[in-house]
Amino acid sequence: MAVRHLEVEVRREPGGAVLDLRGEINGFAEEALDTAYAEAERDNPETILLNFEEVDYINSTGIALIVGLLARARAAKRRLVAYGLSDHYVEIFNITRLSDFVSVFPDEESALSGAA
């Protein structure tokens, strides 16, 4: 199966900056994630939301990249929240214990209201 490299778009919403993730989060995703995260940080939002609705593959290197984003968010006293995770990826967040530190919401509406 062809690899779908990660594409990330940044949107600004009243509750925070949203990173729309599309494709695979693996070692190849580092540059796209870093660039998009830096773009999202530009307006100094209190919250950055990661939208996983269009993510169809995460490996352990991808999880490490998300930990890196979380560390950057914490250093800047920003909240990092996630939404649109399938049950499988909620489970992965639990296995890796990312869910101890990243609030996970079912959809954008609840994430934005939860982040407010």
Next chain:
Amino acid sequence: MTDQTPQSEGRGEERQPSREPRDAAFWAQRVERLEVSDVPAGAANVNVQGRREVGALQGFGQLWQKTYRVHLAGVEVTPEEAVRIWKERFPEFQPPNSRFYPSMAGVAPGEVLFISASVGGMPVYTGVRVIYADDESFTVMTPEGHPESGWNTFSAYTDEDGTTVAQIQSLARANDPVYEIGFRIMGATEQERIWTHVLKSLAAHFGVNEPVTMEKVCVDPKLQWSQIKNLWHNAGARSMLYTMVGAGRWMRGLMRRRGT
């Protein structure tokens, strides 16, 4: 900093339909605590059974990402072949002071690898669990009490020149203040020596003698004082106790035999 996770507390019926993820077979099942049924010969089930896994976010010390690489130059080996050999011979590639004991199933999602190490002459019995394994990588996660809290990912890939590169990426922090002090004084160097040895051994298996490079980045310089309680599970202290109790029993047995 522990946030609530609303999704895991009560998800609505209208959530998106479940998709069949391609990575599902590569991830281990979640366990609340490590359960060990079979202990490999030579391993000690100390500081493993009943321990919770801890990731890069749960430990005490500074969070470091260290990436070690060796180019398997001059040989025809694919990343899949390199990782297959790595999984099969994982214990053989370790240095003598850091022994790994895999289960019969070997390096596979959900399997526990026991570790018997020596740090500064002191025994440390612990383990790791394989949380992810595919054809080109595998990742182990540490339990409570392990010197580190985090993950190590062992992988291989093809670089721009077409050479296969074997890589170890560690994303971890010291589990408690004692380990943090130890790592700052000497432990980090020791850890770096271990992973360099592993990559050298893997390369030597393919007849390659190339230098190992290492990059390190401090991902989070803060100490997590809320995790100071991790001291209770310190595997070094518990291993020392285990060894002393074992030695005491042996001495008592010896004296009893000599007395009869």
